Amino acid sequence: MTHKYKNVYIKDAFTIAGxxxxxxxxxxxxxxxxxxxxxxxEKSWEKAEIKLMKESIEKIMKRNDLSENEIDLLIAGDLxxxxxxxxxAAAKFKIPFLGVYNACATSSESLIIASNFIENKMTxxxxxxxxxxxxxxxKQFRNPTEYGTPKPxxxxxxxxxxxxxxxxxxxxxxxxxxxxxxxxxxxxxxxVNNMGAVMAPAAADTIYSHLTKLNRQASYYDLIxxxxxxxxxxxxxxxxxxxxxxxxxxxxxxxxGTIIYDLDKQPVLAxxxxxxxxxLVNFSYIYKxxxxxxxxxxxxxxxxxxxxxxxxxxxxxxxxxxxxxxLEVEL
Amino acid sequence: MTHKYKNVYIKDAFTIAGxxxxxxxxxxxxxxxxxxxxxxxEKSWEKAEIKLMKESIEKIMKRNDLSENEIDLLIAGDLxxxxxxxxxAAAKFKIPFLGVYNACATSSESLIIASNFIENKMTxxxxxxxxxxxxxxxKQFRNPTEYGTPKPxxxxxxxxxxxxxxxxxxxxxxxxxxxxxxxxxxxxxxxVNNMGAVMAPAAADTIYSHLTKLNRQASYYDLIxxxxxxxxxxxxxxxxxxxxxxxxxxxxxxxxGTIIYDLDKQPVLAxxxxxxxxxLVNFSYIYKxxxxxxxxxxxxxxxxxxxxxxxxxxxxxxxxxxxxxxLEVEL
Numbered sequence: 001m002t003h004k005y006k007n008v009y010i011k012d013a014f015t016i017a018g019x020x021x022x023x024x025x026x027x028x029x030x031x032x033x034x035x036x037x038x039x040x041x042e043k044s045w046e047k048a049e050i051k052l053m054k055e056s057i058e059k060i061m062k063r064n065d066l067s068e069n070e071i072d073l074l075i076a077g078d079l080x081x082x083x084x085x086x087x088x089a090a091a092k093f094k095i096p097f098l099g100v101y102n103a104c105a106t107s108s109e110s111l112i113i114a115s116n117f118i119e120n121k122m123t124x125x126x127x128x129x130x131x132x133x134x135x136x137x138x139k140q141f142r143n144p145t146e147y148g149t150p151k152p153x154x155x156x157x158x159x160x161x162x163x164x165x166x167x168x169x170x171x172x173x174x175x176x177x178x179x180x181x182x183x184x185x186x187x188x189x190x191x192v193n194n195m196g197a198v199m200a201p202a203a204a205d206t207i208y209s210h211l212t213k214l215n216r217q218a219s220y221y222d223l224i225x226x227x228x229x230x231x232x233x234x235x236x237x238x239x240x241x242x243x244x245x246x247x248x249x250x251x252x253x254x255x256x257g258t259i260i261y262d263l264d265k266q267p268v269l270a271x272x273x274x275x276x277x278x279x280l281v282n283f284s285y286i287y288k289x290x291x292x293x294x295x296x297x298x299x300x301x302x303x304x305x306x307x308x309x310x311x312x313x314x315x316x317x318x319x320x321x322x323x324x325x326x327l328e329v330e331l
Numbered sequence: 332m333t334h335k336y337k338n339v340y341i342k343d344a345f346t347i348a349g350x351x352x353x354x355x356x357x358x359x360x361x362x363x364x365x366x367x368x369x370x371x372x373e374k375s376w377e378k379a380e381i382k383l384m385k386e387s388i389e390k391i392m393k394r395n396d397l398s399e400n401e402i403d404l405l406i407a408g409d410l411x412x413x414x415x416x417x418x419x420a421a422a423k424f425k426i427p428f429l430g431v432y433n434a435c436a437t438s439s440e441s442l443i444i445a446s447n448f449i450e451n452k453m454t455x456x457x458x459x460x461x462x463x464x465x466x467x468x469x470k471q472f473r474n475p476t477e478y479g480t481p482k483p484x485x486x487x488x489x490x491x492x493x494x495x496x497x498x499x500x501x502x503x504x505x506x507x508x509x510x511x512x513x514x515x516x517x518x519x520x521x522x523v524n525n526m527g528a529v530m531a532p533a534a535a536d537t538i539y540s541h542l543t544k545l546n547r548q549a550s551y552y553d554l555i556x557x558x559x560x561x562x563x564x565x566x567x568x569x570x571x572x573x574x575x576x577x578x579x580x581x582x583x584x585x586x587x588g589t590i591i592y593d594l595d596k597q598p599v600l601a602x603x604x605x606x607x608x609x610x611l612v613n614f615s616y617i618y619k620x621x622x623x624x625x626x627x628x629x630x631x632x633x634x635x636x637x638x639x640x641x642x643x644x645x646x647x648x649x650x651x652x653x654x655x656x657x658l659e660v661e662l
Contacts, residue, residue, distance in 0.1 A: 001403050001427040003453050044645055072332050073512060081412040083432050084639035087515065091637075091650040096332040096512035098440055099637075101414050101430045109429055113444055120451040122334050140641075181404065181427035184418065306422075306430075308415035314375055319422040 001181040002213035008115040009172040010165060010327070011125070013283035014060035016052050018134065018160025020268070021280060024261045029284035030161075031059065038135050038160060046080060049133035052162035053078065053089040057129055060164040068094045072123035075114050077106035078131045079158075079275060081140060085131050095127070103304030104199075104228050105182070106130060107163075107279040108323035112179045114167045115325075124169055131162035132274030141309060142192070154194040156230045156257055156273035163279040174290055177297075177328040178214060182206035186319040190312055196233020196257075196270060199303040202320035203229065204240045207301055208247065210324045218247050222295045225286065226322070227278025227302030228257040230270030256281035256302075278302040286327075296329045332512040333544035339446040339507040341658070342456070342499040344614035345391035347383050349465065349491025351599070352611060355592045360615035361492075362390065369466050369491060377411060380464035383493035384409065384420040388460055391495040399425045403454035406445050408437035409462045410489075410606060412471060416462050426458070434635030435530075435559050436513070437461060438494075438610040439654035443510045445498045446656075455500055462493035463605030472640060473523070485525040487561045487588055487604035494610040505621055508628075508659040509545060513537035517650040521643055527564020527588075527601060530634040533651035534560065535571045538632055539578065541655045549578050553626045556617065557653070558609025558633030559588040561601030587612035587633075609633040617658075627660045 015030045022033035032055065034040050042048040053076065061071065074095040076086035083099040090097040102109045110128040117123045135145065137158040143149040167176065185202040203226045211218060218224060218241075229237055234255040241247040256278040257271035282300045289295045303322040312318065346361045353364035363386065365371050373379040384407065392402065405426040407417035414430040421428040433440045441459040448454045466476065468489040474480045498507070516533040534557045542549060549555060549572075560568055565586040572578040587609040588602035613631045620626045634653040643649065 001454065046641055046645065080639070081641065082434070082637060082639040084637075084642050087637035087639065087650050088642060088647065091515040091517040094514055097433075097515050097652060098444065098512060099432045101432050102428075103413070113429065113447075116444075116447055116451055116453060120447055122447060123332065181429060183425055184422040184428050186422040306413060306415075306418035308411070308413040308418065310377055310412065311415050311419060314377065316419065319418050321428060 002210055004178040005115055005119050005176055007169050008118045008176040009168050009170065010174040011168040011172050012060055012064050012166045013163060013287050014056050015163045015280050015284040016056050016161055017280060020266060021159055021161055021260060024266060026260055026285045029288055045133050045136035046084060049085045049131050049136050050088045053085055053129050053131040054092050056162040056164040057089065057093060057127060060166055064166060066125060071095045071125050071127050073117060073126045074129060075100055075110040076129040077101050077110055079137050102321050103306050104273060104275045105302045105304030105321050105323050106275045108302040108325050111165065111325055112181060112323055115176050115179060118167055118169050126167045128165045130275045130279045132158055132276040134158045134160045137274060151269060152193050153269055154196065154232050155269045156195060156228065156271055157268035158274035159260060159272045159277040159280060161276035161280045163283050165283055173329060173331055175328050175330045176325060178326040180206055180210035180324040182322045184319045184321050186317055188317045190317045192307060192312060195273060195305040196230040197236055198305045198318045199320040200229055200233045200236040200240055203237055203301050203303045203322040204244060206322040206324050208245045218249060221252055221297045221299045224249060224253045224299045226255045228273040229255045229303060230257040232270050234258055290327060290329050293329055298327045300325050300327060333509065333541055335509040336446055336450050336507055338500045339449045340499050340501065340503040341505040342497040342503050343391055343395055344494060344496045344618050345387050346494045346611050346615040347387050347492055348611060351597060352490055352492055352591060355597060357591055357616045360619055376464055376467035377415060380416045380462050380467050381419045384416055384460050384462040385423050387493040387495040388420065388424060388458060391497055395497060397456060402426045402456050402458050404448060404457045405460060406431055406441040407460040408432050408441055408606065410468050433652050434637050435604060435606045436633045436635030436652050436654050437606045439633040439656050442496065442656055443512060443654055446507050446510060449498055449500050457498045459496045461606045461610045463489055463607040465489045465491045468605060482600060483524050484600055485527065485563050486600045487526060487559065487602055488599035489605035490591060490603045490608040490611060492607035492611045494614050496614055504660060504662055506659050506661045507656060509657040511537055511541035511655040513653045515650045515652050517648055519648045521648045523638060523643060526604060526636040527561040528567055529636045529649045530651040531560055531564045531567040531571055534568050534632050534634045534653040535575060537653040537655050539576045549580060552583055552628045552630045555580060555584045555630045557586045559604040560586045560634060561588040563601050565589055621658060621660050624660055629658045631656050631658060
């Protein structure tokens with residue numbers, strides 16, 4: 001489902017990064033960096049992640065001099081079961097709350113829902129908060145890292161971080177120009193250590209749908225940026241787009257999972273993943289490059305593997321989804 | 332956050348009920364009844380729940396002669412971790428998908444987001460699908476029932492069922508007239524067997540906010556219907572509304588958790604709960620009474636306990652939320 005917006009703008013974006021991300025190539029773009037450990041002074045990884053999301057909300061409100069009753073709506077999501085991070089972060093604020101989940105595509109899901117509320121003149125200021133935490137995710141989805149379970153090179157590394165994006169109906173220089181809500185794609189892959197392969201077909205479906213519905217060439221965008229396919233998933237997507245749709249992504253395409261870390265030096269296998277991966281890249285580095293007018297038109301396509309350990313234990317394959325958002329500089 | 336809608340209507344609602352629900356007082360209102368066991372021919376409870384949601388989507392599409400490409404958007408949610416039921420059900424349809432989670436308030440969350448897309452003229456037909464499954468929920472959130480763990484009388488019984496609601500921008504006799512998105516309320520309760528007490532303050536906050544913003548008395552509604560507080564939570568809400576806001580709910584208020592079962596005869600303790608509880612009551616019994624013009628104005632207020640076993644094990648209390656939707660007959 002593709003739509004063009006008239007009056008949806010990004011007023012501000014606040015990003016918080018964990019130690020691995022702060023050691024990576026995008027370090028200078030993050031607003032807050034936690035470099036000591038993954039606990040951030042809390043007693044559990046889950047509480048550490050809640051702290052990150054809560055802090056990103058508090059600090060974007062403070063930087064924009066907004067009180068709770070000036071934020072109409074908070075839309076948030078994370079990887080924890082029952083969206084526990086979002087729930088407990090939202091409990092700290094007297095702001096109407098909607099919890100959303102499309103795995104690592106949750107960031108674009110939240111922005112699309114928020115854009116719709118703003119376009120509809122129902123809200124003036126809407127906050128979208130997203131987080132993930134490496135250890136909290138490993139513990140819940142895979143094996144606690146203490147087990148030392150070996151992983152293949154196609155596995156990705158969950159990003160630790162949080163972001164809050166403030167959308168508004170008042171003109172700023174960065175517009176949410178259009179969006180495409182993706183469909184669930186299941187290509188019968190059940191390799192939990194190759195999420196890039198799981199998600200690439202969903203990204204392809206959404207990018208193709210977005211370009212077709214808006215009658216655009218891929219070259220319309222300065223950059224098309226998928227969220228967390230990693231190095232192998234990225235290769236699959238390029239090949240898939242060429243083969244299935246005859247669309248050449250070789251010139252203006254990259255993947256957030258391959259940008260957030262230094263893949264040669266950091267121990268992150270195929271790259272970054274998790275909802276915070278794409279949102280940290282898109283709303284620190286890319287957003288700031290757009291503010292400087294170095295990029296004018298960017299299509300961000302966060303991708304989500306709808307991985308349920310319960311269903312994979314029951315021999316099911318892993319479905320995936322991707323939602324696209326077109327950001328444009330409007331001076 | 333409260334809004335009035337101009338052009339959002341319910342075109343159809345399809346409900347599927349499990350055995351306990353089919354044995355209850357609302358039996359005749361459900362479209363499909365599974366009365367044999369809780370597996371519905373599947374090999375696991377999770378797959379059984381996926382079957383229910385998938386069937387509700389297929390059958391509402393068939394009854395309305397709609398193909399996949401005539402449904403603009405599917406918004407779905409359930410209680411399973413990672414929204415596994417919604418994900419795997421959505422994977423069966425080529426329809427753009429958004430996953431949402433506010434525990435048992437997910438049903439109203441999905442309808443509010445859908446209403447906004449329709450009001451904004453972005454979609455013509457939007458499906459909202461919701462489910463829960465008693466055994467799948469017990470296994471995930473509490474103890475497998477085989478353990479025979481005793482429960483106090485304040486515990487509720489998760490409803491097994493699924494519903495699909497079809498919203499449209501074309502006039503029908505049942506209008507979604509307004510809605511209020513609730514805030515997360517945490518009153519420091521951590522009794523996992525008393526969700527009614529956890530959720531009642533959230534229901535109160537949302538009902539008060541809805542009435543105040545629209546400058547309405549409680550008597551504006553023929554019926555105000557909370558979703559799954561159960562008999563004790565219902566008493567708490569009546570008392571709370573009286574004490575905190577001087578609003579008398581004694582004449583036109585009831586709770587879905589106390590309606591869906593025969594509390595004297597069925598072994599359901601304080602009543603029904605789960606996302607399917609309120610949606611089965613609201614979109615079988617209440618919806619059909621409204622179609623017959625026996626009720627004209629109903630405020631449905633599904634309530635959600637944002638219960639995370641992980642966070643409760645870490646000594647945290649349970650936050651709650653409620654979203655209200657005003658349904659009106661418009662002949």
